[in-house]
Amino acid sequence: MHQYSQGKHNRQGHKAIPEGHFEEEQGRKGFFGLVSHLIKPKPSTRWTNIKGPLKPHLFDAINMEKKYGQRQRLIFNSDIVISSLWEKKSIQAPTTAFRNADGDSLYFCHQGSGVVLTEYGLLEFRKGSYINIPKCIVHSFFFQEETYFLIIESLSGAYREPDRGMVGKNAFYDPQSFGKPDLDQLHNWKKQNNCSVTEIHVKRENEITEFSYDECIYDAVGWKGDFFPFTLHVDDLMPMMSHRVHLPPSAHTTFVANGFVVCTFLPRPLEQDADALKVPFYHQNIDYDEVLFYHDGNFFSRDNLHAGMMTLHPAGFPHGPHPKAVKNINTKTHTDEYAVMIDTWSNLKVDPSLEKVEVKEYWQSWMKK
Ligand SMILES: [Fe+2]
Numbered sequence: 001m002h003q004y005s006q007g008k009h010n011r012q013g014h015k016a017i018p019e020g021h022f023e024e025e026q027g028r029k030g031f032f033g034l035v036s037h038l039i040k041p042k043p044s045t046r047w048t049n050i051k052g053p054l055k056p057h058l059f060d061a062i063n064m065e066k067k068y069g070q071r072q073r074l075i076f077n078s079d080i081v082i083s084s085l086w087e088k089k090s091i092q093a094p095t096t097a098f099r100n101a102d103g104d105s106l107y108f109c110h111q112g113s114g115v116v117l118t119e120y121g122l123l124e125f126r127k128g129s130y131i132n133i134p135k136c137i138v139h140s141f142f143f144q145e146e147t148y149f150l151i152i153e154s155l156s157g158a159y160r161e162p163d164r165g166m167v168g169k170n171a172f173y174d175p176q177s178f179g180k181p182d183l184d185q186l187h188n189w190k191k192q193n194n195c196s197v198t199e200i201h202v203k204r205e206n207e208i209t210e211f212s213y214d215e216c217i218y219d220a221v222g223w224k225g226d227f228f229p230f231t232l233h234v235d236d237l238m239p240m241m242s243h244r245v246h247l248p249p250s251a252h253t254t255f256v257a258n259g260f261v262v263c264t265f266l267p268r269p270l271e272q273d274a275d276a277l278k279v280p281f282y283h284q285n286i287d288y289d290e291v292l293f294y295h296d297g298n299f300f301s302r303d304n305l306h307a308g309m310m311t312l313h314p315a316g317f318p319h320g321p322h323p324k325a326v327k328n329i330n331t332k333t334h335t336d337e338y339a340v341m342i343d344t345w346s347n348l349k350v351d352p353s354l355e356k357v358e359v360k361e362y363w364q365s366w367m368k369k
Contacts, residue, residue, distance in 0.1 A: 001034055008039045014246040014277040025283035030343055031248035043282050044318040045366035054316050058362035059354045062308025074354055075291055075312060077346040079259030081153040087143045093195035094140035097217060101204040103155040107131040108340055110295055112147025119220045120228045121181030122189050128234040132159055137229050140197055150293050152342060157258035172240055179231035186218060234338060237264055243272040249341060260344040267336040278329045282320030288343040289314045297337040312348060322365060
């Protein structure tokens with residue numbers, strides 16, 4: 001499709017927005033497809049009422065009742081299940097292992113620390129670690145302290161690295177930053193902790209089947225290949241930015257799966273050009289539903305949020321920064337937020353359990369001055 005324009009417009013998206021106006025991006029395929037920028041005297045988030053089911057959601061997910069050791073489904077569709085999991089500090093070495101035959105599990109450690117035992121070796125994790133456990137890889141956790149995971153389960157295919165295009169394969173994070181499983185550490189840990197895992201609980205179509213063995217299942221003495229579990233810590237992510245123009249959320253893509261992407265927003269300096277937009281742009285993400293999990297820091301584009309909260313912005317409703325963030329932006333020089341974003345191609349459904357922790361008036365938060 002060729003580009004076309006009418007009336008007032010900025011030559012470069014997210015920059016030199018005419019004084020007293022707002023830019024709204026209307027784009028397909030997340031931030032990769034056909035796109036136009038509309039210049040408006042007021043943002044489209046100035047609704048006076050929304051009647052009907054298509055409302056943005058805010059959930060205080062971290063404050064749901066703690067059911068230790070039980071995955072709590074939060075948001076889902078046929079490609080993805082997003083769950084939370086609280087675990088107590090472990091008092092002894094694990095005796096059971098878990099194998100997920102329904103999909104690949106990406107654990108994000110919001111709080112806590114520990115180790116993961118796998119047949120490929122031992123992995124360590126702490127607050128801010130992603131732990132990627134591919135489908136059917138047997139694993140057992142040992143928690144060094146109380147831990148809270150956000151679990152992003154991919155049901156339709158493996159997690160892949162994003163296509164980094166012209167910025168090259170070391171951009172955003174170097175694949176060498178992955179925490180790789182260590183077999184020597186595994187066997188030493190087993191010995192030191194007198195550990196023998198003899199049961200595997202396998203999840204298939206959400207039903208559990210238990211396999212029992214006489215001896216510890218973590219007995220591999222070597223392996224080779226490109227299929228293995230790994231970790232990636234937010235400290236090893238190098239956010240991309242331009243001092244001249246605000247980059248879209250897709251610049252922060254961390255993992256790609258079938259039907260969704262996982263992005264990580266990290267502290268970074270704000271754009272320096274006087275005419276550059278410094279808050280996320282108003283947009284209609286026409287094809288994707290967006291989930292944001294607020295991990296840490298000060299969430300500069302949103303009001304009244306605390307770490308562990310989660311928003312769902314379904315496709316079909318325009319959104320952007322809260323009015324207060326727009327007003328205060330000139331007082332800031334950098335962002336210090338850490339958040340995980342999950343954008344899905346198919347419409348997401350909300351688990352009924354979130355009803356109790358939903359902040360019902362969230363849709364009105366853009367109306368406040
Ligand atoms: Fe968005």
